[in-house]
Amino acid sequence: MTMPDVAREAGVSAMTVSYTFGRPERVAEATRRRVLEAAERLGYPGPHPGARSLRRGRTATLGVVLGEHLTYAFDDPQATQFLAGISTVCVEHELGLTLIPVTGGPQDAARVREAAVDAVVLWTTVDHDPVLDAVLRRGLPAVVHGGPARSGLGLVAIDDRAAAMAVGTAAFTGARAPAVLSFPLDRARRPAVRQGVDPDSAPFSVTRHRLRGYAEAAAGLGLEWGRVPVVVLARTDRAEAEAAALRLLGEGSGVDAVAAMSDELALGVLRAADRLGIAVPSELAVTGWDDGPAAAAAGLTTIAQSLREQGELCARSVVEPGSAPTRASPPWRLVRRTSTRPGHPA
């Protein structure tokens, strides 16, 4: 069931059928109707998308590479905000949106190679990800969110180091035994509690920059980073953060400040503190990251940023014409609330 079939049935040429579907205004009203009726009669399903994309050279689809198990992307509210921002642009430009999951396995590059897309947005990934090469090779417009930077690819990333230093300072001020609650340090997502973590050893650049910022904040307050426990979680949800915080804070551990890499994690810490009867902020200061809806309600000191706008920015940078690889450093700000000790009036 192809265009020539429909053409025969309608008594026109194949090209007329093609135009009827692809640029209807180019075909006379009467002819158009005749063609559509013939198509209807034969049950012609419309132009084959593969053939069309082969011939036209474009797919009208934007690809989003998620450096995460696809499932996590929908569990993480920040990731969905980011996707929401991207989708705004897709709707504007009449584009489809294809999600390309990347798991760290060997087929990743193949998936990226084979995805039928015209441009690519990469959600935070590791530094030497072969997927980056695969994208570069295809020569599609592409942008990385969060990092790593790569020549030939755009980059949209806030200054995580500076922001972490700001929020870390808010968390650690007046503390003697601070701790950090971190995203996974590697794709294996191994949970651990470690001291003396070298920030530079983290392969995810967002995580690396934040650790660096926290370390600088500690140093700036005269605290020794080498003694700061970094609690690394496998999953980044509230329940797991709560469990980890119970272990971390239990039994006179002395920990009196926790800087967490997301609001969700920080809320888990707050709940643990509540269960342990630890007073916030006098006995324990807590900070989050993102300033999602729950942060305000909980009085959480945190970093405000708009993942939604960042998603929009990423999408525009690859979809709109004149998309030379962009470098953008979106805004962020420290939001001080009641989960930290009042510090110097900055």
Added chain:
Amino acid sequence: MTMPDVAREAGVSAMTVSYTFGRPERVAEATRRRVLEAAERLGYPGPHPGARSLRRGRTATLGVVLGEHLTYAFDDPQATQFLAGISTVCVEHELGLTLIPVTGGPQDAARVREAAVDAVVLWTTVDHDPVLDAVLRRGLPAVVHGGPARSGLGLVAIDDRAAAMAVGTAAFTGARAPAVLSFPLDRARRPAVRQGVDPDSAPFSVTRHRLRGYAEAAAGLGLEWGRVPVVVLARTDRAEAEAAALRLLGEGSGVDAVAAMSDELALGVLRAADRLGIAVPSELAVTGWDDGPAAAAAGLTTIAQSLREQGELCARSVVEPGSAPTRASPPWRLVRRTSTRPGHPA
């Protein structure tokens, strides 16, 4: 830059190049390396996805049609749960995931016709959506979540009518002046407050069935449905529900029970009651729908269902072999908490 080019460079035939990328195990180790090196040297980006899909007849991609502005899909936690369920299956089967937004406009059918996908899952849509025809026409395996039912397409939907009757009964028991907080009744998303709404007039089948169930619950308790105000919201978030509830409950309105179509909406009602100093459940009974994480914390009586499992089910039914159109009615249950008056012990 095509396969013949690479073939020439590597001194082999085009077919060998094709096999090297598509079925590497069919090619001798040494040859494979030679081909890959040649490809590298020429900067060959890998097989053209369009050409491949044209020839192979499949795209290794699952399409999800969202009967919503794409942006809403990511704002609605239940929708993201549903997508998370679908994505589990995609990862399992090594499939990509393409989102196809549908806005009610005339290009909708075209978008569906042209999407490069092997199967389709439709997220709740209206009854006589031309998109359904477009999907049927393409002859792809397809399933509708929530409805409407359509021969040739699968259907995964809980018994919304029965569930609404159960939760409506919990909400309205002991009430004299109940009200309903509803999703939009049409694609235009017009907000309104109406009495005597004919449930059958709602074009979204989920909404229709729930209204029917609420009406039956009212009737079962001797309450006159024609007098029950149905508050229709444009957007389905907590803030808007709160605003609507403030209007609905203010100034001695007498409204003493509200059945809301989602937890988010119900939470808005609870907040409004709190601000107005109305006691729950003695002066006002409130019910939600979905039993999301916030419902338990708020003591909300609600309908529990797993959108995630439903997403998984939908995806499996179209992706796994032997996918005759499925009819499935996933489980749900009424969760009684403290936002409703104690009723008969069921």
Added chain:
DNA sequence: TGGACCGATTGTAACGTTACACAGCTAAGG
């Protein structure tokens, strides 16, 4: 009445890949 012009339609030639069937060659088995 001739020419210019315009809209509608058409034929041809790719677009880049892979299924299929077959040919060579080597190794194992009788």
Added chain:
DNA sequence: CCTTAGCTGTGTAACGTTACAATCGGTCCA
């Protein structure tokens, strides 16, 4: 030593569409 089987590599022929340039009647104006 001949047969069989298994592994690699190859030529041919689509897959279904659309860009491009050309054609064909008309209509309009000078």
